[in-house]
Amino acid sequence: MVPVTFSVTERAHRSIKGGASYSTDIGPGISAGWEHRNFLAHGEKFTVDLSLATQERRLDTQLVKPFFLRTDQRLKFGNIIKEEDNDAFETTGLNFSAGIDRDFSNKWLLGAGLVYGFEQIRDQNSKDNFALFSIPLFVFQDRRDDLLNPQSGWTLRFDTAPSIDTLEPSTSFLKNRISGSYYQPLSSAGRSVLAVRIAAGSIAGATTDQVPATDRFYTGGGGSIRGYGFQLAGPLDAGRDPLGGRSFTELSTELRQRIGEDYGVVAFLDGGNSFDAIYPDFKGGLRWGAGLGARYYTDFGPIRADIAVPLNRRSGVDDAFQVYFSFGQAF
Helix, strand or coil, X not given: CCCCCCCCCCCCCEEEEEEEEEXXXXXXXXXXXXXXXXXXXXXXXXXXXXXXXXXXXXEEEEEEECCCCCCCEEXXXXXXXXXXXXXXXXXXXXXXXXXXXXXXXXXXXXXXXXXXXXXXXXXCCCEEEEEEEECCEEEEEECCCCCCCCCCEEEEEEEEEEEEECCCCCCEEEEEEEEEEEEEECCCCCCXXXXXXXXEEEEECCCCCCCCHXXXXXXXXXXXXXXXXCCCCCCECCCCCECCECEEEEEEEEEEEEECCCEEEEEEEEEEEEEXXXXXXXXXXXXEEEEEEEEEEECCEEEEEEEEEECCCCCCCCXXXXXXXXXXXXX
């Protein structure tokens, strides 16, 4: 046997972060955050995140207590203060949340919580106050080899949340969402990667008008169907403003090719739509967008720039193209 001596130095407890993004449909955005990884001297993590964009201002705080009752479980408390102003709605609100996450075998993560939120929402038809009480539940599996630049693996997530408006108890609904992604290397060195993403959702128990505008499903934009404006790929009213829906579906395919050590190119196709019905109604078809992207790979992840065109362009609604800049791959 050979004696081995380990010398361990504790990492600094505090860190700060910052980010920036830009797209032609929602404009510029910046973000900043502060984190303390030993907030109450027992490994608790406290984070404060601020994001400022043309259509949304948001402040998130969260406290995570590890090893809650067992080593694979975490207790979380959160608070969100937000203000949004987009073509679909205007809202000011805050919510409070508490929940528990637990790791299970084979990298499964399960969570449950309670959320109580207050919002004042103005949409195309009315201005209303809501006080929603929700019980969100989720199950998540992450088999990616890298969070910011996956080259192999897959993810799967299912979310469900029964909600009731405590100001109007007759308004209640159940919101479900499922999503997944898959990454297949096409070369032994992982320089060529095929990436696929699919997502769908449904809201049951209330009509579209009864569901708060902030809880409806919208499609279109940089994180959804590129080539279309933010929230503009779904149903619109007479003024060409997004209405949102009780269901949606999205699918995306990317072919990612690394060039040298620092650069890469991407070709992609996105499709989807949101629907007034409880389940996706494909009679109206899907809206498709396609484009090309460039990547600059840094030590912490890729910087991406995408340009996309709507393949089902509507006169007076859709621009000829959209441009997106941000950190990390699109999915």
